[in-house]
Amino acid sequence: MYEEKYYELLSRRFKNKEAVLTEIINLEAILNLPKGTEHFLSDVHGEYDAFQHVLRNGSGMIKDKIQTYFGTEISPLETTELATLVYYPEAKGNLVKESFLQWGVACERARTQKKYTPEERGERLEAWYAKTIRRLLHLTQFVSKKYSRSKVRKALPPQFAYILEELLYEVDNSQDKVDYYQAIVSKIIEMDQALPLITGLGYTIQRLVVDHLHIVGDIFDRGPAPDKIIDKLMTIPSVDIQWGNHDIVWLGAMAGSPLCVMNVLRISARYDNLDIVEDSYGINLRPLVILAEKYYKDNPIFRPKEDPDDPLLTKEERLQITKIHQAAAILQFKLEDQWIARRPEFRLGHRRLLRQIDYKNKTITLNGKVYPLDNTCFSTIDPHDPSRLTEEEEQVLERLVLSFQSSERLKRHADFLMSRGAMYLTYNGNLLLHGCVPMHHNGDFKSLRIDGKGYSGRELMDFFERNLRKSYRHPSRHEDFATDLIWYLWEGESSSLFGKKDMTTFERYFIKDEATHYEEKNAYYQLRNRKDICEEILLAFGLDKGGHIINGHTPVAEIDGENPVKAEGKMIVIDGGFSKPYHKKTGIAGYTLLYNSYGMQLVAHQPFKSIEDAIQNGSDIVSVKRLVDRELERKKVYETNTGARLLREKADLEELYDRWPTLGVEKK
Numbered sequence: 001m002y003e004e005k006y007y008e009l010l011s012r013r014f015k016n017k018e019a020v021l022t023e024i025i026n027l028e029a030i031l032n033l034p035k036g037t038e039h040f041l042s043d044v045h046g047e048y049d050a051f052q053h054v055l056r057n058g059s060g061m062i063k064d065k066i067q068t069y070f071g072t073e074i075s076p077l078e079t080t081e082l083a084t085l086v087y088y089p090e091a092k093g094n095l096v097k098e099s100f101l102q103w104g105v106a107c108e109r110a111r112t113q114k115k116y117t118p119e120e121r122g123e124r125l126e127a128w129y130a131k132t133i134r135r136l137l138h139l140t141q142f143v144s145k146k147y148s149r150s151k152v153r154k155a156l157p158p159q160f161a162y163i164l165e166e167l168l169y170e171v172d173n174s175q176d177k178v179d180y181y182q183a184i185v186s187k188i189i190e191m192d193q194a195l196p197l198i199t200g201l202g203y204t205i206q207r208l209v210v211d212h213l214h215i216v217g218d219i220f221d222r223g224p225a226p227d228k229i230i231d232k233l234m235t236i237p238s239v240d241i242q243w244g245n246h247d248i249v250w251l252g253a254m255a256g257s258p259l260c261v262m263n264v265l266r267i268s269a270r271y272d273n274l275d276i277v278e279d280s281y282g283i284n285l286r287p288l289v290i291l292a293e294k295y296y297k298d299n300p301i302f303r304p305k306e307d308p309d310d311p312l313l314t315k316e317e318r319l320q321i322t323k324i325h326q327a328a329a330i331l332q333f334k335l336e337d338q339w340i341a342r343r344p345e346f347r348l349g350h351r352r353l354l355r356q357i358d359y360k361n362k363t364i365t366l367n368g369k370v371y372p373l374d375n376t377c378f379s380t381i382d383p384h385d386p387s388r389l390t391e392e393e394e395q396v397l398e399r400l401v402l403s404f405q406s407s408e409r410l411k412r413h414a415d416f417l418m419s420r421g422a423m424y425l426t427y428n429g430n431l432l433l434h435g436c437v438p439m440h441h442n443g444d445f446k447s448l449r450i451d452g453k454g455y456s457g458r459e460l461m462d463f464f465e466r467n468l469r470k471s472y473r474h475p476s477r478h479e480d481f482a483t484d485l486i487w488y489l490w491e492g493e494s495s496s497l498f499g500k501k502d503m504t505t506f507e508r509y510f511i512k513d514e515a516t517h518y519e520e521k522n523a524y525y526q527l528r529n530r531k532d533i534c535e536e537i538l539l540a541f542g543l544d545k546g547g548h549i550i551n552g553h554t555p556v557a558e559i560d561g562e563n564p565v566k567a568e569g570k571m572i573v574i575d576g577g578f579s580k581p582y583h584k585k586t587g588i589a590g591y592t593l594l595y596n597s598y599g600m601q602l603v604a605h606q607p608f609k610s611i612e613d614a615i616q617n618g619s620d621i622v623s624v625k626r627l628v629d630r631e632l633e634r635k636k637v638y639e640t641n642t643g644a645r646l647l648r649e650k651a652d653l654e655e656l657y658d659r660w661p662t663l664g665v666e667k668k
Contacts, residue, residue: 007652019655026150036213037058037426037633039058040573040574042575043218043574046223046225046226048581052232058594059605063159066139069138069142080620083620095593096128130189131184133167136198140208143170143209147327162475205235214425214432215239216552218244218247218434220246230413232417233420241467242421244553246267247421254405256477258401260490262397265285265400266325270304270305283400283404288327291396296326302468303321330381333353335387346488348493353366354440355377375510430549432549432550433535435498437457437524446493471486501519504514504519528549529566535570564602574591598635601627622651
């Protein structure tokens with residue numbers, strides 16, 4: 001009965017039986033097109049300018065396409081100019097227009113010293129428009145070759161869709177329809193629509209070069225504009241996200257975890273990013289500011305990290321952030337102690353550090369050894385009950401949690417992360433995950449025991465995700481198990497997002513002995529160098545041994561010779577350090593990965609200068625590509641996740657086609 005009802009409902013999409021047949025043929029054709037290009041980014045950490053430039057240039061693919069198609073037909077300078085125009089069509093287009101109207105063609109002036117009249121400048125601008133539109137049409141045709149006309153049509157700017165379809169499929173037939181083509185372009189220029197058309201073509205090319213985008217974790221923290229990154233991601237038609245540890249605490253804050261709220265604020269203060277919280281998300285920090293001003297003073301270890309080459313803070317601003325930083329840290333440590341006491345199953349009793357302090361002598365005992373404490377700020381801590389919150393602190397926490405949950409923009413961003421995100425993803429034969437699959441040194445999966453049941457491997461990550469979604473659905477519950485598990489993801493030994501034994505945040509603030517700062521990594525980070533281990537992980541997640549694990553989270557120190565491609569190509573680590581503080585450590589400014597129908601390429605990026613420099617001078621991110629894996633035969637759509645879905649649709653339509661006579665009369 002349900003099957004019949006399903007096909008009855010499906011039949012309503014089609015006017016007649018012939019329409020069903022047409023769709024079956026269309027799907028069969030799409031299934032045999034080359035696989036679209038996947039673009040992988042990880043650990044962007046709020047670095048919006050570099051992030052959006054890498055998106056705009058397709059990790060260097062757009063310039064490659066220009067060079068491949070035009071070859072020596074255009075000069076290297078023209079290649080750079082055309083590429084920049086595709087990356088930033090509005091800004092670059094307006095800059096070129098202005099240069100024509102005010103100064104003429106710069107290269108012509110330099111050569112002839114001729115002063116052009118306004119009429120001559122207009123004629124030269126029109127010639128540039130015509131030449132540029134034609135080149136962009138050719139380039140659009142070239143990058144759209146592996147897509148159906150329907151998909152290309154959807155990528156075109158709506159206001160020019162009909163005109164562009166005409167131009168795209170006539171641009172190579174100029175001998176037959178030269179007047180027709182020129183008439184369209186001339187009218188576009190005459191109606192002052194050339195720049196909007198060029199802009200539309202630029203964004204169409206960007207969209208067609210990349211078919212699907214993967215963000216392998218950590219959009220938030222450190223950099224100045226994670227909100228802009230999410231705004232950009234929300235405009236991309238095909239994107240998925242694997243949550244990172246920094247993303248999780250922001251989601252936890254929206255789910256009502258006071259611990260996550262304080263961690264978000266502590267890190268924001270540490271990296272001088274409180275304006276993201278206040279200005280971008282409209283969260284009222286006044287209660288925390290008042291508390292901080294009352295109880296805390298200047299403290300060198302809590303001063304915000306600033307760019308030494310470009311310090312922007314005044315002395316007063318620096319002091320205020322330093323005080324806020326201390327208030328947030330102490331509140332976090334108090335709440336953490338309560339959380340550990342509340343959840344003995346997490347086995348973190350040894351991390352109740354506030355209870356191991358000798359407050360009179362300012363020392364702490366760790367693993368039987370006594371260490372002096374420096375830069376302490378314990379004025380609100382009761383030595384007899386260290387985790388007890390003062391009445392003022394309780395009020396501040398209550399107001400901060402409410403303010404986070406009342407932020408409409410943050411809620412919209414968090415909803416997007418929840419709808420497009422997951423702990424891991426299996427996609428086109430590859431496993432995408434941010435942190436790790438917790439393991440023992442012998443290669444067994446490490447388990448977390450809850451209520452007598454052990455969770456490990458894929459089951460553990462599914463368990464984490466179920467509870468995160470449960471907590472997010474019930475944001476008013478602050479101390480339930482699901483919400484407490486979010487914090488375990490931040491610092492628990494069996495967390496797939498932490499991947500270490502202990503989080504030594506407290507030690508880094510207050511103990512000078514750097515031996516106490518060491519965080520022992522999970523065995524996964526050694527074992528992932530072995531091909532057999534990676535293959536076992538792939539099998540455990542329902543994939544075959546031919547796939548790859550694509551990993552973020554741990555910056556690759558290329559400067560020290562570390563290889564991001566491990567385990568004979570089975571493991572690819574793409575956190576190369578987008579975040580500026582990592583550049584000196586890694587020697588680069590991030591890795592990205594491209595996977596098209598021919599195979600995989602890893603791309604190493606050098607630091608990005610600025611958008612202004614890119615537009616004015618054509619500067620680009622210097623990117624070095626490295627072949628990771630080449631397909632023996634060009635991969636087709638039917639071999640992908642999308643292909644599997646289309647094959648199911650085609651099977652249903654074929655069944656509908658056979659059943660059609662039994663489903664009622666033809667539609668009028």
